[in-house]
Amino acid sequence: MHIPVLLKEVTDNLIHKDDGIYIDATLGFGGHSKAILSSLGRGKLLGIDRDIEALSQVHIDDNRFEKMKANFTSIDVAAHIWGVEKVDGILADIGVSSYQIDSNDRGFSYIGDGPLDMRMDKSMDKSALDVVNSYSEEDIANVIYNFGEERRSRRIAKLIVKRRSSSVIRTTSELFGIVMSASSSGLSSVKRVFQAIRIEVNNEIDNLKIMLDKASNLLSTGGRISIITFHSLEDRIVKSYFRESKFLEPLFKKAIVPSGEEVEQNSRSKPAKLRVAYKLPVNQY
Ligand SMILES: C[S@@+](CC[C@H](N)C(=O)[O-])C[C@H]1O[C@@H](n2cnc3c(N)ncnc32)[C@H](O)[C@@H]1O
Numbered sequence: 001m002h003i004p005v006l007l008k009e010v011t012d013n014l015i016h017k018d019d020g021i022y023i024d025a026t027l028g029f030g031g032h033s034k035a036i037l038s039s040l041g042r043g044k045l046l047g048i049d050r051d052i053e054a055l056s057q058v059h060i061d062d063n064r065f066e067k068m069k070a071n072f073t074s075i076d077v078a079a080h081i082w083g084v085e086k087v088d089g090i091l092a093d094i095g096v097s098s099y100q101i102d103s104n105d106r107g108f109s110y111i112g113d114g115p116l117d118m119r120m121d122k123s124m125d126k127s128a129l130d131v132v133n134s135y136s137e138e139d140i141a142n143v144i145y146n147f148g149e150e151r152r153s154r155r156i157a158k159l160i161v162k163r164r165s166s167s168v169i170r171t172t173s174e175l176f177g178i179v180m181s182a183s184s185s186g187l188s189s190v191k192r193v194f195q196a197i198r199i200e201v202n203n204e205i206d207n208l209k210i211m212l213d214k215a216s217n218l219l220s221t222g223g224r225i226s227i228i229t230f231h232s233l234e235d236r237i238v239k240s241y242f243r244e245s246k247f248l249e250p251l252f253k254k255a256i257v258p259s260g261e262e263v264e265q266n267s268r269s270k271p272a273k274l275r276v277a278y279k280l281p282v283n284q285y
Helices: 007-014 031-039 052-057 072-082 098-102 128-134 137-148 153-164 172-182 187-202 204-218 232-244 260-265
Strands: 021-024 044-049 065-069 087-093 219-229 248-250 273-279
Touching (some): 007 273, 031 044, 052 065, 052 098, 087 204, 137 187, 187 204, 232 248, 232 273
Parallel strands (some): 021 044
């Protein structure tokens, strides 16, 4: 079960033409897509996700809707296959779904035991097991520092390398134990390390940058792009991309965040930030 965040804020700011063409670049459980469809008139919506398991769970019986397995780095190709060259709005709700986190066999979570996997797309080669067991100590430390903003990255990397010299680190609970013993910050460090390795496995930062470029090209004049992020690293990328792009203008200076009521009902929504921009007319680039 995945509860979509900032639902009303997304539809209010994304749908500006009720006969428009929209893409949900992170379909997940389809919560945002369903809300978009109920705000749309004669328009249409394509939902894409790189996780085939997530896609197979979404059953939306609506002839205005289609779904497709794709990485959003190929959002332009997905649109072309769908039969469109320009769109009126794009949503990306970045990160992992509760369904992915709560499935122990996917290895995303430190709660419960599972294989060190963390691949959103199981057809990709690199898993968390590869990062933890084959990266150099320095590379592991850099991943943990750059993508987890964890101060004890060197100490944690050192302990990982020491432990793997006796046997392969295979499970999320083994990694949990190593991080807990390397850092006095306990669970906070574990969260940051798991986030960092997941970002590395799925190439999330590069993917976000590529998608922003492709998406801003794909938008028609006045078209909206709405991005929801869950940590500061990604929010900073979106914020500066919107500010610096010559094709886009941010709709609001500040990010939209969940209300106190939403956070109370869904604590996972707490770190969410929504930023919205629109495509400028050609003569204003
Ligand atoms: C936070 S969930 C989206 C939840 C969705 N908005 C809903 O209401 O159910 C993020 C989803 O994006 C997908 N995803 C993450 N990175 C992706 C990428 N590069 N390309 C396509 N899908 C991606 C994940 O597999 C996951 O299903």
